[in-house]
Amino acid sequence: MGAKAGLVFLGDGLPADALRAGFDPDPERSAELAGVVLGGPVERDGTRVLAEGGVWPEAGVICVAAWKSFTLIGYRELCPDRPSGIGDWIRAVSPTGGAHGAFMHSAVDFGAFAVWESGALRRSVSLAPDAGIIEDVGDRYPFENPFWDGRHHHDPDYPLPFHPLTFAEAALLMLFGFGIEQPRSAFTVDADRIALPAFRLAE
Numbered sequence: 001m002g003a004k005a006g007l008v009f010l011g012d013g014l015p016a017d018a019l020r021a022g023f024d025p026d027p028e029r030s031a032e033l034a035g036v037v038l039g040g041p042v043e044r045d046g047t048r049v050l051a052e053g054g055v056w057p058e059a060g061v062i063c064v065a066a067w068k069s070f071t072l073i074g075y076r077e078l079c080p081d082r083p084s085g086i087g088d089w090i091r092a093v094s095p096t097g098g099a100h101g102a103f104m105h106s107a108v109d110f111g112a113f114a115v116w117e118s119g120a121l122r123r124s125v126s127l128a129p130d131a132g133i134i135e136d137v138g139d140r141y142p143f144e145n146p147f148w149d150g151r152h153h154h155d156p157d158y159p160l161p162f163h164p165l166t167f168a169e170a171a172l173l174m175l176f177g178f179g180i181e182q183p184r185s186a187f188t189v190d191a192d193r194i195a196l197p198a199f200r201l202a203e
Helices: 015-021 027-038 083-093 142-148 164-176
Strands: 004-010 042-049 062-066 071-074 099-105 110-117 120-128 132-138 195-201
Touching: 004 083, 004 164, 015 164, 027 042, 027 062, 027 071, 027 083, 027 195, 083 099, 083 110, 083 120, 083 132, 099 164, 110 132, 110 164, 120 164, 142 164
Parallel strands: none
Antiparallel strands: 004 071, 004 099, 042 195, 062 071, 062 195, 099 110, 110 120, 120 132
């Protein structure tokens, strides 16, 4: 599969802190939101483990785990070139307007992350070698500094100062507490034990 992710956390605070709490998702609330995103009645399609298929479920499937105060969504259609462009959607589905997103696609070396607070975009970064720096909005987080300062230089011939996937992995680890291709020892969230309800449009 490579490093691919379309992951959005809806709610206030750091996703990693919420995920470490380990609450069981509400099945009815999860199904309802899955239907809103997919645009019709849905049916269950088992579960996906967060550290595996949960971040990038197969085509036609969405993972939605809705708790009382936050929701985690894994859906490959949530992988925009410009994360700022889904701000209206975030405001519509997030009860507080708070959200974090992490996006990557290894086939094109694309990586991005974004943060919204009270419905307003706090930070959005998006990069790919063909397009360059697609978006760089808002104040940088401390974990970004080594990348922008040149301490993660990838290759002299590479068109970007660092690799977008390495950058997106760092964002995923910092914000969500786990990664895709990093060793499990680096995780602060046990993503192998978090099962997300999966849904598809009902036939």
